[in-house]
Amino acid sequence: MTALLIRDLRLAFRAGGGFGLGLAFFLLVAVLVPLGVGPEGATLARIAPGILWVGALLACLLSLDRIFALDFEDGSLDLLATSPIPLEGVVAIKALAHWLVTGLPLTLAAPVLGVLLNLPGPGYLWLVASLAVGTPALSVIGAFGAALTVGIKRGGLLLSLLVLPLYVPTLIFGAEVVKRGATGAGVSVPLLLLAGITAGAVALLPFAAAAAIRVNLR
């Protein structure tokens, strides 16, 4: 399993592997929004939590179709499905690899973009905390969506249509944590709910995703 993780990470970091693309997209969102909304600090401060969360979510979405597509095309997904590792484990590892190359960098880069968007001081800690807690859910839910659409040619758009509604609870609680944190209100309730969603998704969705892959490999 470690070998699979290392292999996936190496593929992602290789040229054209998609690493950095999400980060660049995240940066672009944070630059474009003030250009569209206007430079007023108060307005930006109010919408910063939502923009940062939506930006992170969309950046995450960009690389989802890579989770299984390459392995499906060259047949290594068939090998993985017949390997001694349970397919559920394979899905979990691949979601973890996706998180390490998108969710984690996004979490670390978010405070810098928070400066661009004039995020109020107390919000930074909660921005990082909420992204750290919430982005694993985004990767796992995305892996499920990617598993559903792996057999479909040009399934990228369909993947977005399937995954985005599933992202709603994560987005709501994640942005709520930052919004409350930025205004100094208590954050424990949304943060716990966010953690609950992540825990539930990580625990259960690999099974659904593995079932979908088995159907697609049939």
Next chain:
Amino acid sequence: MSLWEYANPKKFMQVSARVLPVVIGLAGVSLTVGLIWGFFLTPDDFRQGSTVKIIFIHVPTAMMAINAWVMMLVASLIWLVRRHHVSALAARAAAPVGLTFTAIALVTGAFWGQPMWGTWWAWDPRLTAFLILALFYLGYMALWQAVDDPDTAADLTAVLCMVGSVFAVLSRYAVKFWNQGLHQDSTILKVGEADPIAPAYYVPLVVCIIGFVLLFVALVLLRTRTEIRARRLSALLARERLA
């Protein structure tokens, strides 16, 4: 003789052909009676004025929009467990009907909200949850469309329906948390309680609900029959190509 006998496509076609005229007739009668009663014969509410007449459409379609998804969930589970093709096709047949009911509930809600709340749309929890429900319907239908092999499509959409149901419920509570909302609570089951809906509205509303339920059943039966024929058609065409 068991319930599962009706899952045989041939049996289903026979029984549904006999049942359909009755269902269509009853749906037509109850919808006509209910809507005419609701539109022409109910008094104006002292606060809502004549907009109260919208509830005869809004409430039944909103209920059926959710019930249609529940029916799809049950049909998907039956497909996954018992592999009855009719079940998978019935789930597929129900999705466009559910989406239409969701759209009607949203539009009539907007027409009611404009004079009553002073806005066409508010990011109220119930409204937002319905919008998300519409997105789930769209995704479900798009996945059916995108997969060529019928059994693969049935399996994948069934899995999506199950996972989607969990997330739809989560979203419902998430948006409740996110905004407290303008929408009043449901009063339909509050007969006998402190603030019940007046009988002048209750009776035609019940007739309308029955009408919309029957309309849903009729449409799903019709569409399922079409899906079964389409499946057989593609099977015959495939055999023709092989011969």
Next chain:
Amino acid sequence: MMPDLGKYAVAVLSSYGVTLALLAALVALTLWQGRRVKRQLEEVESRQGQSQGKHDG
């Protein structure tokens, strides 16, 4: 016979109008698809000249 809808006439009438239009569209689509598939199926079945039809009705 038309009830007096007062100042909300537009809202009520458009609600009923949009609902009936959407329902009519859905019913028409359902019937049209049903007829088309049924016709195609009958065509193919008679072309293949076989009566071991799995379904009837």
